[in-house]
Amino acid sequence: MPIGRGSATPAPAPPTMAFGLDGLPPLFARGADRLQCATDNWRKEMKDFNSIICGNSLEILKGVETGQIDLAITDPPYGVRYKDRTGRSVRNDDDLNAVLPVFAELYRAMRPNSFCISFYGWNRVDEFMRAWKDAGFTVAGHIVWTKDYSSRTGVVKYHHEQAYVLAKGRPQRPARPIADVQPWTRTGNRAHPTEKAVESLQPLIRAFSKRGDLVCDPFSGSGSTSVAAALSGRRYLGIELEEGYCAHARQRLAGVGRYLQTRTSKIAA
Numbered sequence: 001m002p003i004g005r006g007s008a009t010p011a012p013a014p015p016t017m018a019f020g021l022d023g024l025p026p027l028f029a030r031g032a033d034r035l036q037c038a039t040d041n042w043r044k045e046m047k048d049f050n051s052i053i054c055g056n057s058l059e060i061l062k063g064v065e066t067g068q069i070d071l072a073i074t075d076p077p078y079g080v081r082y083k084d085r086t087g088r089s090v091r092n093d094d095d096l097n098a099v100l101p102v103f104a105e106l107y108r109a110m111r112p113n114s115f116c117i118s119f120y121g122w123n124r125v126d127e128f129m130r131a132w133k134d135a136g137f138t139v140a141g142h143i144v145w146t147k148d149y150s151s152r153t154g155v156v157k158y159h160h161e162q163a164y165v166l167a168k169g170r171p172q173r174p175a176r177p178i179a180d181v182q183p184w185t186r187t188g189n190r191a192h193p194t195e196k197a198v199e200s201l202q203p204l205i206r207a208f209s210k211r212g213d214l215v216c217d218p219f220s221g222s223g224s225t226s227v228a229a230a231l232s233g234r235r236y237l238g239i240e241l242e243e244g245y246c247a248h249a250r251q252r253l254a255g256v257g258r259y260l261q262t263r264t265s266k267i268a269a
């Protein structure tokens with residue numbers, strides 16, 4: 001049985017004032033050994049939609065009732081056989097066939113008239129675009145993040161990241177649209193070889209969703225999208241294949257939960 005909105009627990013208390021990420025406590029909880037990946041238990045875990053689910057998002061999303069996701073923000077494998085300087089790679093980055101079909105299931109699970117923001121690899125853009133359009137998305141915008149350092153050198157030096165803003169149906173424009181060129185924050189990729197900064201994702205969440213909305217990242221990695229969502233008073237559903245990254249994301253979110261409980265008066269929606 002798919003799990004619907006009716007079974008969701010209340011959203012986190014709505015934060016009330018402006019905040020910066022400075023001064024946040026480390027987003028790590030003790031007791032990591034007690035955290036388990038939800039492969040066997042994911043339907044139960046998904047009930048409250050504030051979950052990191054460990055598994056293949058193509059399968060996990062089938063358990064989400066149609067129309068439940070209010071905003072998707074995701075950073076899928078780019079299909080470039082990525083390896084960082086220390087040799088770390090990204091699961092399925094050598095096989096877009098294990099990645100692109102997820103977008104059709106994501107589209108189904110999204111609310112009518114909602115947005116999906118997806119990072120992508122510029123050199124596989126034709127395959128990403130075909131998958132997005134086949135799923136039913138239309139293209140609503142494009143965002144570039146500029147880096148003040150070069151992450152690689154090919155025929156040019158790589159100084160940007162990019163994402164498409166995709167629409168299911170005809171969503172309302174954000175009340176306060178953000179610029180389509182954004183500053184990039186470097187993470188150092190300590191927890192994940194392609195870790196995105198919470199600071200890069202939070203403006204998207206604030207512009208394209210509202211308090212209590214469900215934000216889904218089906219390629220969740222270290223959980224940055226879910227952290228940004230939780231800090232903004234949104235519910236989150238992160239899905240990730242690798243158990244180690246799921247455990248790490250849960251640790252971060254446990255830290256966010258404690259932070260929100262003690263500091264809600266300092267946090268803005």
Ligand SMILES: C[S@@+](CC[C@H](N)C(=O)[O-])C[C@H]1O[C@@H](n2cnc3c(N)ncnc32)[C@H](O)[C@@H]1O
Pocket residue numbers: 055056057058075076077078090091092098099102192194195196197218219220221222223224225239240241242245
């Ligand atoms: C580019 S990384 C995302 C990194 C993330 N943005 C972060 O800040 O840590 C893509 C992630 O998708 C995961 N992945 C690949 N195929 C998947 C699938 N079919 N279902 C769920 N996760 C998948 C990989 O293990 C990887 O961690």
